[in-house]
Amino acid sequence: MRLSDVAVWRFEGPFEADGPRAELSSESVAAALTKARSYTLRLIDGLPLEALHRPLGPFMSPLIWDLGHIAAYEDLWLSHRCAGSALLRPDLASVYDAFETPRATRVDVPLLAYGDALSFMQEVRDRTLATLADRGPHPVFHEMVLRHELQHTETMLQAMRLSGLDGAHGSGAEAVDGTGLELVDVPAGCFRMGASEDGFAYDNERPRHVVELTPYRIARTPVTNASWLAFTEGGGYRRREWWSDEGWSWKEKYDIGDCPSSRSGHPDAPVCHVSWFEADAFARGHGLRLPTEAEWAKAATGGGEALLHGVGSVWEWTATEFAGYPGFVAEPYREYSEVFFNRGYRVLRGWSRATHPDLASWSFRNWDLRQRRQLFAGVRLAASRSMGTSATTAMVAAWESRAVRGKARGCGESPTPPAAGGHGGGAGETAPPSRGPSVGEAVRSSEALPEVSIPSRRVDLASKLLSS
Numbered sequence: 001m002r003l004s005d006v007a008v009w010r011f012e013g014p015f016e017a018d019g020p021r022a023e024l025s026s027e028s029v030a031a032a033l034t035k036a037r038s039y040t041l042r043l044i045d046g047l048p049l050e051a052l053h054r055p056l057g058p059f060m061s062p063l064i065w066d067l068g069h070i071a072a073y074e075d076l077w078l079s080h081r082c083a084g085s086a087l088l089r090p091d092l093a094s095v096y097d098a099f100e101t102p103r104a105t106r107v108d109v110p111l112l113a114y115g116d117a118l119s120f121m122q123e124v125r126d127r128t129l130a131t132l133a134d135r136g137p138h139p140v141f142h143e144m145v146l147r148h149e150l151q152h153t154e155t156m157l158q159a160m161r162l163s164g165l166d167g168a169h170g171s172g173a174e175a176v177d178g179t180g181l182e183l184v185d186v187p188a189g190c191f192r193m194g195a196s197e198d199g200f201a202y203d204n205e206r207p208r209h210v211v212e213l214t215p216y217r218i219a220r221t222p223v224t225n226a227s228w229l230a231f232t233e234g235g236g237y238r239r240r241e242w243w244s245d246e247g248w249s250w251k252e253k254y255d256i257g258d259c260p261s262s263r264s265g266h267p268d269a270p271v272c273h274v275s276w277f278e279a280d281a282f283a284r285g286h287g288l289r290l291p292t293e294a295e296w297a298k299a300a301t302g303g304g305e306a307l308l309h310g311v312g313s314v315w316e317w318t319a320t321e322f323a324g325y326p327g328f329v330a331e332p333y334r335e336y337s338e339v340f341f342n343r344g345y346r347v348l349r350g351w352s353r354a355t356h357p358d359l360a361s362w363s364f365r366n367w368d369l370r371q372r373r374q375l376f377a378g379v380r381l382a383a384s385r386s387m388g389t390s391a392t393t394a395m396v397a398a399w400e401s402r403a404v405r406g407k408a409r410g411c412g413e414s415p416t417p418p419a420a421g422g423h424g425g426g427a428g429e430t431a432p433p434s435r436g437p438s439v440g441e442a443v444r445s446s447e448a449l450p451e452v453s454i455p456s457r458r459v460d461l462a463s464k465l466l467s468s
């Protein structure tokens with residue numbers, strides 16, 4: 001597939017019914033960029049300056065880094081790559097490059113102060129808008145920059161959650177109608193997995209390909225806080241046999257004995273901020289397992305009737321290691337996803353309540369390491385047909401003592417649709433070092449990308465932003 005093929009939006013999943021969208025003008029794309037920026041800045045409005053620079057540990061960036069990174073990324077792609085201009089601030093390229101300055105080192109490098117970061121953002125935006133007015137919108141790169149900024153807002157919300165700064169943005173997830181332990185049957189058969197060839201999608205979502213699955217079962221809803229508490233109180237963090245060797249070592253090393261947010265959240269809301277290791281142990285404790293990515297995707301979109309309820313509250317861990325689909329082609333740059341393939345990252349599907357609603361997507365693939373807990377991530381269970389669904393005696397006793405609800409509903413009901421009508425990109429950037437292109441690399445080599453020519457000018461996310 002060539003970038004020039006990515007020009008028309010038409011997701012073929014069962015939840016998209018809005019059809020082709022009108023082409024967008026430069027003015028419309030400019031308005032969408034402005035709206036995205038307003039959303040970003042509202043997140044940090046009113047925070048003390050100290051909080052923006054606060055170190056948040058090796059897995060998170062100080063909030064102020066995200067602001068500079070958003071601007072550097074925009075300048076790289078829209079002025080440097082698209083328009084051939086020199087970077088506005090080449091001296092900042094390395095500092096705000098996600099690879100050259102990984103998360104653990106971002107408190108050790110000289111970052112722009114708040115006022116200077118805002119000025120940098122505005123200066124970059126001024127150039128972006130001037131170029132946009134002159135050359136018109138680029139259907140891929142403007143979309144990519146819009147998504148990148150909004151994806152970083154979820155990363156920022158993670159940081160704010162960790163430091164107790166999320167305030168009004170940290171409202172709890174809504175309750176789901178189930179405990180997360182009710183499974184429905186999915187028949188054997190084939191389905192098409194991945195984004196279609198039309199419209200914007202990240203490289204790792206393509207090519208769409210046929211997958212055949214044997215029969216399996218999958219939970220109607222994500223696991224709730226109440227169910228997680230029952231797991232904890234039933235010995236979930238003490239039962240060695242429920243943990244993988246690596247998971248147990250991780251848990252012991254960091255003295256992890258529960259999921260704190262499971263105690264503070266609504267009992268019937270999906271549990272959040274659990275690692276893959278914990279999710280895996282929870283599943284083992286119930287004689288179940290995590291779904292593969294393909295099982296999740298088929299139940300969500302590929303079966304003709306959607307079975308999954310409660311999608312969009314938390315990212316959902318899958319058992320699948322992040323890798324390219326058969327026939328994968330990296331574009332527009334390898335560093336977005338290919339460098340993370342087959343390196344132990346696990347795929348997460350869906351989206352979370354911290355995801356900007358216009359990024360909600362049924363084909364987006366998030367990924368992260370198994371020990372990460374800062375994601376707004378939860379658990380959906382699955383089982384092979386041969387697996388049992390009954391919990392251990394200890395678990396049952398704990399459930400009964402907490403009177404965990406079990407309001408099973410029949411399968412086959414319509415799923416919760418994406419908040420803004422579909423494909424859009426999820427948290428991105430929430431996971432690995434980051435997916436930004438190498439800004440420093442761009443400074444050194446402006447020949448890294450092939451010339452791109454796309455005749456039709458459409459920016460899908462801008463359409464959503466302007467209508468939401």
Ligand SMILES: [Fe+2]
Nearest residue numbers: 429434435436
């Ligand atoms: Fe980024």
